[in-house]
Amino acid sequence: MMSHELDSLYQDIILDHAKRRLNAGLREPFEAEVHHVNPTCGDEVTLRLHLEGDVIRDISYDNQGCSISSASASVMTELLIGKTVAEAKPIHDAFLEMMRGKGQVEPDEDVLEDAIAFAGAAKLTARIKCALLSWMAYQDALVRAQEESDV
């Protein structure tokens, strides 16, 4: 990778979120807790989801990972907390589409807001999983929380 690519990976938004880690820490109450690991590098996240009806009241997490995976968790929680599950879905879908698009997908800033900064990571095979880790954990937690409420 060249140095200008380095700067497009480590955008200020990302470095800033990696430092501030919004919504970090595990909190009560929650309906689902999941633990996800990136087996190649060992990065880990424990994530809790608290729903109130259809509204995402809280996403709390504890993670060990690189700046990309930490920033991604921070951005995701900032974007999704307070939204309804239905409102969150297109954001989640757009993020996955961008990250799996090998850098070819033109991301929509209106939908993704700060998460658009991960477009640089989407071009790097080795970093895609870092950016996706907490998003996949959220999706898993959502399925579990919904199963829980169905019983």
Place this chain on the structure above:
Amino acid sequence: MTTTQLVGLLPELEVIRADFPILERTVAGGLPLVYLDSANTSQKPQVVIDTMVDHLERHNANVARAMHALGAESTEAFEGGRDRVAAFLNAPSRDEVIFTKNASEALNLVANTLAWAQGPLRVGEGDVVVTTEMEHHSNIVPWQLLTERTGATLKWFGITDDGHLDLANIDELISERTKVVTLTWVSNMLGTINPVAEIARRAHEVGAIVVLDASQAAPQLPVDVVACGADVVVFTGHKVVGPTGIGVLWGRRELLEQLPPFLGGGEMIETVRMEGSTYAGIPHKFEAGTPPIVEAVGLGAAVDYLSHIGMDAIHRHEQAITAYALEGLQTVRGLTVLGPLDAAERGGAISFELDGVHPHDVAQVLDSRGVAVRAGHHCAKPAHARFGVQSSTRMSSYLYTTPAEIDALVDGLEYTRSYFKLG
């Protein structure tokens, strides 16, 4: 410091570097490649590449079963690879050298056949298998599978704070019930060189067999399978300047003869009837199916290449580079080396932490400067957990590494600190 001041470097380092075409490559938009990931896989000299191409271009045929000129040439070249590996290991007999897919398969072969063995070798309920906390996952998981499946117990040596094996409870670990003691000769994470002969002696006192993972030792130390005292020694081709797709299992003849086959198929039989089969003698008993032919030919050229330079000379070079790297790394603020700090006690893989920057991010910034290192758990999660870290950055040198490349790493680490605005 200039190259000439370092004692122990290979005298014709520039000539050796010229043997490795990939080292001429540039990366990151025109920067010279600084390849410090040789413990992961080594680069290949021209002679290995040429030998493999020549085999494919001129001698390719299946081995053992092709009754024509090419078949004979191919068989000769393949078995020639075995001879060269036997010489490299100082093995008493070429028949004791078994080709596998890699070191992992070789370790699985041993662990599985010990479960299936009849008689005293068999590992079963109540038996103990001993490994260590500093192993590569390849020398942990096969033994977990073995002990879980047979009702045996897996125990392990711990690691001391300074990165050595903790032998304090050796008498408890190696007891009458111990059937197998398996350990790495050189740690791929901490770099530690383990006291193999001493542990082998203790294991033999209780009648246990000793399995040695030489994946990191074979590239950089003279390996003598008899002198090291082990019953089984394994390594992997791609770390000794050979190709991927081939590994080596050396075992003492009596042991290999007592073990049952691992995989069944062509080439490993004596005769097959529908009611049952009898098996070929070693080494073919353990080599079912068409073997990695061109890989064996390439591996033969690789170990010849190393022997020609001399494993003692390569070891001295690694020690000189490692000492220089340990010194340089410790000048970087916030950097902690995991494992022994004395180059004489270790191999050429150095894992470290840089305070405030995750290893992934370290590797990424270094990559933008053409410096290739590894970041992550290096398939040694338990060893990382022992030091309370989840991952680390690892540089690893080899016979082609120069002091200037270590300087580039150290500069790159300073740059990484400034990139992430660490004061």
